Amino acid sequence: MTKPVFPFRQAAELLTALRQQQEVAIIDVRDEALFATGHPLFAVNIPLSKLELELLDRIPQRHTAITLYDNGEGLVQTAAERLAALGYQQVTLLADDLAGWQAAGGELFIDVNSPSKAFGELVEHHARTPSLSADEVQALISDDADVVVLDARRFDEYHTMSIPGATSVPGGELVLRVRDIAPSPRTTVIVNCAGRTRSIIGTQSLVNAGIRNPVFALRNGTIGWTLAGHALEHGQSRRYGNASETAQRQAASQARAIADRAGVTRIPLATLTRWQQEARTTYLFDVRDADEYAAGHLPGSRHVAGGQLVQETDHYASVRGARIVLVDDDGVRANMTGSWLAQLGWQVAVLDALQASDFSAVGSWQPQVAPVAAPESISPAQLVEWLAAGDTQVLDFTTLANYRNSHIPGAAWLLRSTLQQQGKALLPDAGRYVLTCGSSLLASYAVEQIATLTGKPVRVLAGGNAAWRAAGLPTEQGEQRLLSPPIDRYRRPYEGTDIEPDVMQAYLDWEYGLVAQLDRDGTHGFRVLQLQPQAVTV
Secondary structure: OOOOOOOEEOHHHHHHHHHOOOOEEEEEOOOHHHHOOOEOOOEEEOOHHHHHHHHHHHOOOOOOEEEEEOOOOOOHHHHHHHHHHOOOOEEEEEOOHHHHHHHOOOOOEOOOOHHHHHHHHHHHHHHOOOEEOHHHHHHHHHOOOOEEEEEOOOHHHHHHOEOOOOEEOOHHHHHHHHHHHOOOOOOEEEEEOOOOHHHHHHHHHHHHOOOOOOEEEEOOHHHHHHHOOOOOEOOOOOEOOOOOHHHHHHHHHHHHHHHHHHOOEEEOHHHHHHHHOOOOOEEEEEOOOHHHHHHOEOOOOEEOOHHHHHHOHHHHOOOEOOEEEEEOOOOOHHHHHHHHHHHOOOEEEEEOOOOHHHOOEOOOOOOOOOOOOOOOEEOHHHHHHHHHHOOEEEEEOOOHHHHHHOEOOOOEEOOHHHHHHHHHHHOOOOOEEEEEOOOOHHHHOOHHHHHHHHOOOEEEEOOHHHHHHHOOOOOEOOOOOEOOOOOOOOOOOOOOOOOOHHHHHHHHHHHHOHHHHHHHHOOOOOEEEOOOOOEEEO
């Protein structure tokens, strides 16, 4: 069967499109650990391995101009075919892949969420965000000074490791919550994250909002704390409480003023409805706490906490040049988040004049996934019998982290990208195959390919690994049978408790160099809001 032919798009044309703020999606289809080795600033990572689970929400319009690339791994043609099958109409391939990008003068950025991290460095460079070293903060704590430490990361990150005495206040909540946590203007407020970006953005949020307290970022976050030889706490659960009426009112007034200065617009629901019917991509994000969202939200909105949306914008708004509409119910979090997204070069609007009745949908956000033919499935009990007979191989498509932690005895772990590259040679010989993952959804997309490659019966485990564990059946831990290299996720140098000091220092050194790399690349369109009434383009 003849494969469809997709046109190439030159890197120079894409660079021009980015500089002109045209709507474009540049998708790296490699697995995340490979993406992190180098990519264009505004490339987004949607791996072939799980493309059907992420694509529809991240690229919602079928007519978006999409350019795909890998770096010679042989994945891009298959990815393009899958996009075309899902109805995407303007799919192109990057000419000469990353070599073509560099030849056209484009920079390659390492790590993940590079736009937001580079922007954080630009903010500190131009706004002179105040900070204290780990030793200086430790001295304040040891002297029982009037000080509070606010951890701006997600709660799960805080729970893993935190500065002694710190309280979890994710970045999007800081301006709303700080007045109740530190009601005295004499209290020194320290904002930390694991590295630099969320500390800088969180601290500058409080500065921009005009809080009267002395406020500082913990320079280099928990990485800097660890490198300075100070101990971290683990398993803590201190969290912010409800905002008082006075604090909410003051925060709302200041957040709106900041958003106005940043160029955030305000629209009614009728305008949102019109935008959603237009050709241009419009994202709608609810930036409140997850529990608030679940209790009641605007139909069609996606929940992303404001701090994480600023930190990981590329993961949620994957079409550069799209519009972003934000919603909350307090007038603080959407405006503060919007002020940062506008400085990141996005066209941002906040929904205005909402009523309580508008928040009519309940429950957690549910992603769109690509349709798949219902596969033949078997129960955990049936799989037990087949495994005892010795003619069945279980193939597990879950994340490597989940596989390490718990998997069905004898199951082999693999990625669909490696399956695409190596085909039948990758697979152990067996009389039949049973596919699984956490829920068996991702595994379902691999059924047809494995049946075609092997000519053997293929089934899916009903309910996946979750059903196996719920049935009380035995599991294994470890990496006994890896059919793919461990590339599904990039290990962040700031997320664990066992990172080598030289790795942490190398990460900090990379962040320090991001401002110069932005200058060389020239596609970012970032601007940093100054304390004067206008924003200064940089």
